Amino acid sequence: MPMPEYLNTSQPGMPDEIFRLLRDFIYEHSGIFFSDNKKAQLENRLALRLKMNNLPDFDKYYYMLKYDPQASRELRALFDSVTTNETSFFRSPPQIQAFQEKALPEILEKRAAQGEKILRLWSAGCSTGDEPYTLGMVVREVLGEKTPEWDVKIFASDISEKALKSARAAVYNDYTLRSVPPDIKKKYFIQEGSQFRVCDDVRMLVELQYLNFNDDKRVKLMRGFDIIFCRNVLIYFDDAAKKRFVSQLYDNLNPGGYLFIGHSESLHNISRAFKLVHFPGALGYKKE
Amino acid sequence: MERMILQTIRHLEDLPTLPSVAVEVMGLSRSPDVSIKDISECIHKDPPLAAKVLKMANSSFYRRGSQDIDTLHRAILLMGLNEVINITTSVSVLTSLGSRKSQGQSLRKKFWHHCIATGLIARRIDTRLRLRLQGREFVGGLLHDIGKIILDEYFHDQFMQAHSLSIERQCSMFEAENEVLGATHMEIGHFLAQKWGLPPYIADVSLNHHRPQDARFKDITSVVSIANLLAKAKELSCGGDTMSFVLKDQQGWHILKKMGHPMDSIDLERITFEIEDIGEEVKEYISTISDQEIQEHAHA
Numbered sequence A: 001m002p003m004p005e006y007l008n009t010s011q012p013g014m015p016d017e018i019f020r021l022l023r024d025f026i027y028e029h030s031g032i033f034f035s036d037n038k039k040a041q042l043e044n045r046l047a048l049r050l051k052m053n054n055l056p057d058f059d060k061y062y063y064m065l066k067y068d069p070q071a072s073r074e075l076r077a078l079f080d081s082v083t084t085n086e087t088s089f090f091r092s093p094p095q096i097q098a099f100q101e102k103a104l105p106e107i108l109e110k111r112a113a114q115g116e117k118i119l120r121l122w123s124a125g126c127s128t129g130d131e132p133y134t135l136g137m138v139v140r141e142v143l144g145e146k147t148p149e150w151d152v153k154i155f156a157s158d159i160s161e162k163a164l165k166s167a168r169a170a171v172y173n174d175y176t177l178r179s180v181p182p183d184i185k186k187k188y189f190i191q192e193g194s195q196f197r198v199c200d201d202v203r204m205l206v207e208l209q210y211l212n213f214n215d216d217k218r219v220k221l222m223r224g225f226d227i228i229f230c231r232n233v234l235i236y237f238d239d240a241a242k243k244r245f246v247s248q249l250y251d252n253l254n255p256g257g258y259l260f261i262g263h264s265e266s267l268h269n270i271s272r273a274f275k276l277v278h279f280p281g282a283l284g285y286k287k288e
Numbered sequence B: 001m002e003r004m005i006l007q008t009i010r011h012l013e014d015l016p017t018l019p020s021v022a023v024e025v026m027g028l029s030r031s032p033d034v035s036i037k038d039i040s041e042c043i044h045k046d047p048p049l050a051a052k053v054l055k056m057a058n059s060s061f062y063r064r065g066s067q068d069i070d071t072l073h074r075a076i077l078l079m080g081l082n083e084v085i086n087i088t089t090s091v092s093v094l095t096s097l098g099s100r101k102s103q104g105q106s107l108r109k110k111f112w113h114h115c116i117a118t119g120l121i122a123r124r125i126d127t128r129l130r131l132r133l134q135g136r137e138f139v140g141g142l143l144h145d146i147g148k149i150i151l152d153e154y155f156h157d158q159f160m161q162a163h164s165l166s167i168e169r170q171c172s173m174f175e176a177e178n179e180v181l182g183a184t185h186m187e188i189g190h191f192l193a194q195k196w197g198l199p200p201y202i203a204d205v206s207l208n209h210h211r212p213q214d215a216r217f218k219d220i221t222s223v224v225s226i227a228n229l230l231a232k233a234k235e236l237s238c239g240g241d242t243m244s245f246v247l248k249d250q251q252g253w254h255i256l257k258k259m260g261h262p263m264d265s266i267d268l269e270r271i272t273f274e275i276e277d278i279g280e281e282v283k284e285y286i287s288t289i290s291d292q293e294i295q296e297h298a299h300a
């Protein structure tokens, strides 16, 4: 049932044409696609941007994005508000386990046999850092005493400045740590009151950076990865953007490398390049 | 030369047996001009078996329409002779083996979960690929590992040792069995299926579900081999091995593809997600078949 006009005083409505213009603009710049049934969601998320910019309606906001030379700053704020940064440590445990027990040991063994103890991981769409730090903890667990022999780097990127800022601070509350095994929690977090800070041994493995997946040129430069985590990111893209980005991720991987996407995401209609690997309770995509 | 352990099993006198009526039904089903009446009368000679078959026929696993299937005659009319024989086979084997006690009960429970999951997944693959294996893929999946029950019961310590070995080495259960016991659950299952006079495809699946290229019933065995892996991937495993695998590299996959089935169009991710909650269906199947339920049913 549509909301009666008089109740809807807080926000100016978003006419359909403006919705489409904004939707296309966002899609063009980030690959994130708001389908018709997500109009209300977009409207809600952008309402604050109107207020912050002192604009009376969505038309004006669109014209500002499109024609104002200063718009690039607003663009980042826009990305902040249209992305969902929902994440947690050790999210989807079977995937983390597949990484810990299967994919990572396989890669380490191969590298060690080649005599190059280099490991490159990428958490693509890292949000507030929970995922790359999780990977860092697992790598330390698996390498154990051998850690100093290895050159490990975990790149972590996101389009949301706000999320990256939290990732840099690396301080978390109990709730985002809910899936962390107790021994890991003890070993790699420093409790500060009700908060938990990731220890430096793990932080130093992670390199955070701003990266828009739509920026093809910069994405191309991300080369030589052994394992890429790009979980719960593709869901915001439509098929065309997914296809483009996933084929790019394929190129970013070393032969023998793995891509992990969100635990209920699928590449079935997106890419045939990878080999689908069934791990216990989790799927992975391998580049041969 | 026959393996030691098989010789031993051959001479065991207390091996579980099938209800004689079940044996008779399977015999009847092989004759070309068997009638609905012959089969239903035969099953009726064993009232508890008949009750179980009817209960299964009315369960969500088999029932299609909204009508109650109240007689075996009706069941055969509605579902076909093959499906009723399938049910009779599964129900009688599960009753014979399911009531056997083991020292390690927890493993037994996992075992049955694995087998039922394999059957259910095999059925989904059959539907997805339109293979029309007529429920035999389900029975094959359900019974593919029956050899393990015998090993667990008569060679319990060695079987447990094989189980630990397969965890330790991350090797498959049959490799570990071979090393510890000098025989595999496939050989034992094959022996049992033949001894019991189960339909030939079941003996074939028992023997070849880890090597479908050697099977006679290549389609059924291939489907079961794939379903077996998928069941394990959902952590519905009864061995120690938790190996990762690429389905498209499996023999069973290649065989089905060579037979002309549209393997490339299968959405493997989707099948995998769909079986994520197969555990619920497994439990439902168990409660349908368990004795206690049947008794309650009879008293109600």
Ligand SMILES: C[S@@+](CC[C@H](N)C(=O)[O-])C[C@H]1O[C@@H](n2cnc3c(N)ncnc32)[C@H](O)[C@@H]1O
Residues within 6 Å of the ligand: A030, A031, A032, A083, A084, A085, A086, A087, A088, A091, A124, A125, A126, A127, A128, A131, A157, A158, A159, A160, A163, A211, A212, A213, A214, A230, A231, A232, A233, A236
């Ligand atoms: C739901 S979070 C997932 C975080 C983490 N990977 C996980 O699975 O828990 C999705 C992240 O993708 C980021 N994202 C969305 N579109 C993006 C784009 N075009 N370029 C870079 N990052 C993007 C969002 O900012 C958000 O932080």
Ligand SMILES: [Fe+2]
Residues within 6 Å of the ligand: B144, B145, B185, B209, B210
């Ligand atoms: Fe087996």
Ligand SMILES: [Fe+2]
Residues within 6 Å of the ligand: B114, B118, B144, B145, B228
């Ligand atoms: Fe099995």
